[in-house]
Amino acid sequence: MLTVKEILHYTFMDSLELAAGQGGLGNQVYNVGILEYEPPTDLAKYFFKGDLVVTTLFAAKNDPELANRFLQGLIEIGVAAIAIKKIFFHKLSNSTIQIANQKNIPIFFYGETVYTEEIISAIKEDIQIKSCYWKHEEKLSSILKGDKTQQEISDFLYCVNPNFKDWIQSVYLCKKNLKDDTFLLSLAETLHMRNYKLMTDPSSAFIKYGEGILFLLSHNTKDAMDASTFLEELGINLKQFYVGVGICKDKSREFTAAVESSLYVEKICELWDQSILFYDQIGIYKWLLPIREESDMMIQYHKFIGLILDYDTEKKSNLVETAVHYINNAGDIGKTAIVMHQHPNTIRYRLQKLRQVLNFREEDRDGFYEQLYLAIKLYEYLKINC
Secondary structure (H helix, E strand, O other): OEEHHHHOOOHHHOOOEEEEOHHHOOOEEOEEEEEOOOOHHHHHHHOOOOEEEEEOOHHHOOOHHHHHHHHHHHHHHOOOEEEEEOOOOOOOOHHHHHHHHHHOOOEEEEOOOOOHHHHHHHHHHHHHHHHHHHHHHHHHHHHHOOOOOHHHHHHHHHHHOOOOOOEEEEEEEEEOOOOOOHHHHHHHHHHHHHOHHHHHOOOOEEEEEOOEEEEEEEEOOOOOOOHHHHHHHOOOOHHHEEEEEEEEEEHHHHHHHHHHHHHHHHHHHHHHOOOEEEHHHOOOHHHHHHHHHOHHHHHHHHHHHHHHHHHHHHHOOOHHHHHHHHHHOOOOHHHHHHHHOOOHHHHHHHHHHHHHHOOOOOOOOOOHHHHHHHHHHHHHHHHOOO
16 A cells, blocks of 8 residues: 655655654555544544545644644544645644654645645545555455456456457566565556556556566467567666566466466576576476476475485585586586585585485486486575575
């Protein structure tokens, strides 16, 4: 939902002055209301926890004590914040400042040149937009968990965009070094306000999902469009993001698979530190990622990798690290030794120890490298998803 801090970034709020309650800038704003004539004894009838209250304090224009009663009454209700237009009052009493700071309720003053109606309109629009983001994200999460019928999925897609064509391509975009949701919400706002591509291509849409933005591009055929060009036309600098481009799928039967493929690929972007990857570029991970949904396979994986991790913990060794470098250097002992700053014989010794820990016999044609390869690739992927 909308936070008080986000409202500070409205362009017409440049003159906003924070007078108290800085600790409440993260407060959620669920509604906006105007205080003008309501008696202080009836505030709880008109205002609620999470409201952002806009006022001139007209009813107390000649009575600072009455103004304190209004403000402190709103603070006790637990409103999200209070914005006072600088007409009758230009500062707060010490007692109100103290209570606002204790309760973490921000109180602002804004200039006479800012129209109250403009503040209310902007906040209400933002609340509505963010509520839509949240509802779409919640429904998409439910779909990906397998909790929705095919008809419910179709209804969801129609709600997101009734102009979707028959084939859906999912593109998942995550900001590198993301610290909180503020950037994502700002990006979503920008996309919503600009509406650049969506005006010329009404068959596409975007959804805020998890720690990123999910774009749904639709087509008449299975042939997908150039996703990188699509994003660049939206003004997105791909170097700042990890972008996973999924498979183009039939929306009526395989929407979930389309979305999951882009989520998978984005994680490989993080693993390989690549800004953008397409599903066809992720190699062995096309085969490995579905294993996560197979309980028997995951049991075998955890048993396999667990033997190595347990040995490392007990002996304070680094067999897992050795295995990772060995696999990522295509089984080349010399390159592994260079990367780990070790003698090749040390690497050979550790590999032999790995065989022993994993109960592989030297004389067997047992697929040691192949099984280690699969386990390590899955280990690396799961490590960044825990």
